Amino acid sequence: MDNEEINEAVAVTVMGYPKPSDKIVELYSPSTNIAQAFEMEEKIKADGNELRYSRLLIMGLSEIAPIENIIWEAAHASPLARCQAALKVYGVGG
Numbered sequence: 001m002d003n004e005e006i007n008e009a010v011a012v013t014v015m016g017y018p019k020p021s022d023k024i025v026e027l028y029s030p031s032t033n034i035a036q037a038f039e040m041e042e043k044i045k046a047d048g049n050e051l052r053y054s055r056l057l058i059m060g061l062s063e064i065a066p067i068e069n070i071i072w073e074a075a076h077a078s079p080l081a082r083c084q085a086a087l088k089v090y091g092v093g094g
Contacts, residue, residue, distance in 0.1 A: 001093065006031045006083050013090045014040055030083050037079035040086055049089050057085035 001009065007029050011017045017028075030036035044053045058074055060081060065073040087093045 003029070003031045003080070006080070006087070009087055009092050010040055010083050013092050014086050015043055031080045034079050037082045041082065044086055044089060053085055053089045056088045057082065060085055060088075 008019075010030050011028050012019055028036065030040050041050075041053070044050055054074070057077060058070055061073045061077060062070055084093060
């Protein structure tokens with residue numbers, strides 16, 4: 001999935017927004033905007049999925065980072081990595 005597809009999937013699947021128009025997709029970009037990624041994480045917590053999300057985020061990061069640095073990597077995960085984990089929580093993607 002490219003960033004636009006990820007942003008749309010997060011908007012619809014995670015956040016529960018109606019299928020966005022092209023204009024909204026331009027404004028909503030949690031895969032590159034850390035504030036919007038944080039808002040997405042707050043929604044995940046409100047849905048009671050924070051443990052599953054955390055596990056999936058760490059599992060994804062462990063594929064690219066040494067395990068001894070995983071807490072640092074999770075705290076500093078990119079908005080894209082956060083969105084990819086979130087989509088897995090809601091059944092989209094690997």
